[in-house]
Amino acid sequence: MEGLPNRGVAMNKLVITVTCDSTMSYPRNPYNPQGVQALADDYVRSTQAGASICHLHGPYTLDEKIRADGTKLSDLDQDGWLRLKESITSRCDAIIQYGIANGRYPQRVELMKQHPDMMSICFNAHDECFQPDPQYPPVELYGIHSREELEGYCRETKKHGVKPEVESFHYGAIWNALRFINAGLLDTPIWTTFFLGWPGGCWTPPTVEAMQYMHDHKPKDFNYSVSVMDPPTHWQVLAKSILLGGHVRVGMEDSPYLNKGDTLARSNAELVEKIVRIGRELGREIASPDEAREITGLAGKPLENAVSPGN
Numbered sequence: 001m002e003g004l005p006n007r008g009v010a011m012n013k014l015v016i017t018v019t020c021d022s023t024m025s026y027p028r029n030p031y032n033p034q035g036v037q038a039l040a041d042d043y044v045r046s047t048q049a050g051a052s053i054c055h056l057h058g059p060y061t062l063d064e065k066i067r068a069d070g071t072k073l074s075d076l077d078q079d080g081w082l083r084l085k086e087s088i089t090s091r092c093d094a095i096i097q098y099g100i101a102n103g104r105y106p107q108r109v110e111l112m113k114q115h116p117d118m119m120s121i122c123f124n125a126h127d128e129c130f131q132p133d134p135q136y137p138p139v140e141l142y143g144i145h146s147r148e149e150l151e152g153y154c155r156e157t158k159k160h161g162v163k164p165e166v167e168s169f170h171y172g173a174i175w176n177a178l179r180f181i182n183a184g185l186l187d188t189p190i191w192t193t194f195f196l197g198w199p200g201g202c203w204t205p206p207t208v209e210a211m212q213y214m215h216d217h218k219p220k221d222f223n224y225s226v227s228v229m230d231p232p233t234h235w236q237v238l239a240k241s242i243l244l245g246g247h248v249r250v251g252m253e254d255s256p257y258l259n260k261g262d263t264l265a266r267s268n269a270e271l272v273e274k275i276v277r278i279g280r281e282l283g284r285e286i287a288s289p290d291e292a293r294e295i296t297g298l299a300g301k302p303l304e305n306a307v308s309p310g311n
Contacts, residue, residue: 003065012285012295016280017180017193017225018043018051019099019251020268024062025229036080040087042268043094046251049272050303052292053095053225055120055249058084060100072142074100076107080113082114093289093296095266101167102126102143105152112160114239117298118191120165121145123173140200142171150176154185166192168224171217174292178219179255188221189297192258193249196229198235206230208240215244223296225249233263238275242282250275282304 020042022032033042041053056083060074065213067073080289085096097118098111112119126143157164164186166177173192180186194214197206204210206228218224226241228234234255238248250271258265258274265271276286293299 002114011284013291014242014284015053015225015247015287015292015295016051016272016275016279017053017055017097017247017249017251018046018268018272019055019057019227019249019253020046021057022252022256023057024141025253026132026141026256027130028136029252029264031256031264033268036084037087039172040084040091042150043088044092045267045269046272047088047092047094047289049269050276051094051250051272052287052288052289053097053118053296054088055097055099055251056088056116056254057099057253058082060103063138065092066142069144070142071144074141076100076103076111078107078110078114081111085114085116095289095292095296097165102128102141105149109152112162112266115160116142116162118163118165119153119157120167120193120294121150121157122167122169123150123176124167124202126171126294128198129200131199147176147179150180151185154180158187163191164189165295167195168192168214169195169198171214172203174217174219174222177222190219190222190224191225191296193225193227195227195229197233198229205232206237207298208233210236211237211244212239215241215246223247227254229254231255231259232255235259235274235278239278239282242279242284248275248279253263279298 022029033039059077063072096116098116099120101120101122129138129140131138225247228237
């Protein structure tokens with residue numbers, strides 16, 4: 001109304017990342033797309049629904065046992081990753097983010113030659129334990145991700161023109177990222193993903209209080225997205241990120257449920273459609289791929305990540 005004071009400033013548009021493969025995190029999800037072509041089709045549908053970043057899992061196999069060095073990592077099928085990427089980019093405009101941060105370092109460096117826009121790099125040690133169905137054995141993985149390895153990733157991503165996505169399961173990852181920024185090896189603005197509720201030794205609580213903590217301690221020149229692997233709180237915590245001016249990640253890898261845990265989505269696009277509705281109802285318009293490139297810093301200097309102070 002005329003005469004009322006301006007209570008806040010506009011936020012950036014909402015960047016939505018979609019991650020379509022739940023074979024590791026929810027291995028008995030009957031709607032998980034199977035095979036490269038089915039995955040590509042689901043990614044394309046998800047971009048049409050409003051996602052601008054596609055977090056890809058190309059074909060991989062996980063070590064059966066923990067190795068002598070204490071790791072349990074993934075082997076990556078290089079040709080399969082390229083087929084998946086090209087099947088998506090030939091049909092839609094999207095930012096391509098290569099995932100499986102627990103893949104073997106030499107294989108992931110080789111994947112950079114396929115020129116994804118981003119590559120997920122876990123800036124803390126990996127310790128994950130997926131067991132959504134207690135009657136089945138857990139899927140576990142372990143990666144050390146030493147600072148020597150992280151320095152290699154910083155140098156190789158610069159060399160190949162790939163933007164690191166700093167995976168942050170807890171705030172030690174942010175400490176590592178700041179260290180490499182100060183050393184001149186990691187360029188700002190940073191695009192990081194906060195992982196809440198992911199089971200294992202890197203767990204951070206999937207609560208709105210934890211989300212507020214992550215936001216409050218975000219360094220300057222860090223933009224963040226949020227991933228929540230906890231069906232009862234999944235949509236609540238994502239809504240909190242939206243209200244704070246952050247961004248969100250949805251998909252069957254994170255949580256395949258449309259509600260608190262008893263209604264499975266039949267496609268990843270359904271999950272994207274729900275977060276689009278939530279975002280718009282909370283006052284955030286949805287970023288196009290080009291707008292997402294500006295916000296993430298892929299297109300040069302990012303837009304200011306203005307956050308409304310509320311009433």
